[in-house]
Amino acid sequence: MGDRDDRLIRPTERGLYCEQGGFYVDPWRPVDRAVVTHAHSDHATPGSQRYLCSEVGVEVLRPRVHNGAKIEGIAYGQTTCINGVEVSLHPAGHLLGSAQVRVEHAGRVEVVTGDYKTQPDKTCDPFEPIRCHRLITECTFGLPIYKWRPEAEIAEQINAWWLANQAAGRTSVVFAYALGKAQRVLSLVDRCLGHIVVHGSVKRFCEVYGAAGVDVPGVTTSTAESRKAVKGKGLVVAPPSVLGTAWLKKFSPASLAFASGWMAVRGNRRRRGVDRGFVLSDHVDWTGLLETIKATGCESVGATHGYTAVVARYLQEQGVEADEISTRYVGELDTDTETSTEPSTESSDSA
Numbered sequence: 001m002g003d004r005d006d007r008l009i010r011p012t013e014r015g016l017y018c019e020q021g022g023f024y025v026d027p028w029r030p031v032d033r034a035v036v037t038h039a040h041s042d043h044a045t046p047g048s049q050r051y052l053c054s055e056v057g058v059e060v061l062r063p064r065v066h067n068g069a070k071i072e073g074i075a076y077g078q079t080t081c082i083n084g085v086e087v088s089l090h091p092a093g094h095l096l097g098s099a100q101v102r103v104e105h106a107g108r109v110e111v112v113t114g115d116y117k118t119q120p121d122k123t124c125d126p127f128e129p130i131r132c133h134r135l136i137t138e139c140t141f142g143l144p145i146y147k148w149r150p151e152a153e154i155a156e157q158i159n160a161w162w163l164a165n166q167a168a169g170r171t172s173v174v175f176a177y178a179l180g181k182a183q184r185v186l187s188l189v190d191r192c193l194g195h196i197v198v199h200g201s202v203k204r205f206c207e208v209y210g211a212a213g214v215d216v217p218g219v220t221t222s223t224a225e226s227r228k229a230v231k232g233k234g235l236v237v238a239p240p241s242v243l244g245t246a247w248l249k250k251f252s253p254a255s256l257a258f259a260s261g262w263m264a265v266r267g268n269r270r271r272r273g274v275d276r277g278f279v280l281s282d283h284v285d286w287t288g289l290l291e292t293i294k295a296t297g298c299e300s301v302g303a304t305h306g307y308t309a310v311v312a313r314y315l316q317e318q319g320v321e322a323d324e325i326s327t328r329y330v331g332e333l334d335t336d337t338e339t340s341t342e343p344s345t346e347s348s349d350s351a
């Protein structure tokens with residue numbers, strides 16, 4: 001334990017690097033060989049020569065790197081060898097095709113989680129904890145205040161809100177990130193309640209999900225006809241970047257909601273300019289994070305992205321070897337504008 005010389009995955013200025021295998025995991029600059037956990041833009045940087053991702057993730061990744069790059073997909077659990085290092089990908093439960101990266105060399109096993117969640121999600125394969133010596137885990141919501149409610153409860157909230165808006169003659173608009181969250185929202189709504197329209201950026205990924213066999217309703221985009229069908233009674237799913245645009249105004253009068261883990265923090269709903277927040281995250285919560293660390297049996301944890309200091313300190317107090325790994329990942333973001341618009345989660349509004 002604690003022998004840092006035999007580590008397989010190390011942080012570099014281009015991102016996490018496996019020197020023994022000569023490849024990067026989710027590099028933030030173009031490299032020769034990139035192993036990509038999932039297609040969110042902060043993890044899937046374009047310009048690399050070769051990409052390796054999960055088989056089901058290939059078509060999700062392709063539009064994000066769109067440079068004619070060579071993308072190889074391997075089935076979950078299948079092992080491939082890169083310069084003598086065994087690499088396999090395992091479901092991360094974050095979005096369609098998302099994977100954890102397991103690396104094995106000379107008897108040592110390390111796992112990079114990428115973004116992940118342990119809650120069920122009908123739109124992707126469920127997360128599997130992988131036994132390893134060292135786990136590099138994301139910590140987006142790594143604070144004890146983040147504990148997600150069961151998915152069915154959130155679905156009930158969304159459907160009840162939609163019905164109430166119908167009764168009041170308002171269109172229901174849910175803001176959700178175009179890749180992953182939007183499809184998850186669509187998988188939760190009761191499609192019998194009325195017509196559903198999605199933004200073009202959401203439709204693009206709904207088609208990829210549909211082709212992969214995921215049942216995602218509402219692939220109608222905004223047209224004069226579809227707007228007539230939803231106005232005052234239907235549901236619209238769009239990325240948060242449409243707030244304040246002419247595209248959105250055509251659906252008024254509307255009630256606006258945002259689906260995000262950040263909605264668990266008081267004040268974020270107001271800051272996002274919406275009437276309603278649904279606490280729906282595609283990242284692991286505090287309990288899931290600790291359970292995962294335990295389930296992997298790891299002796300060392302690298303905490304990356306999010307509340308790394310809190311998580312590392314907490315683990316150290318529990319007797320687990322832990323360190324922080326700096327990153328450029330921005331977590332839940334608006335994948336249409338490619339900018340992080342997440343509000344600060346500091347306690348400025350908690351007085």
Ligand SMILES: [Zn+2]
Pocket residue numbers: 038040043094115331
């Ligand atoms: Zn992500």
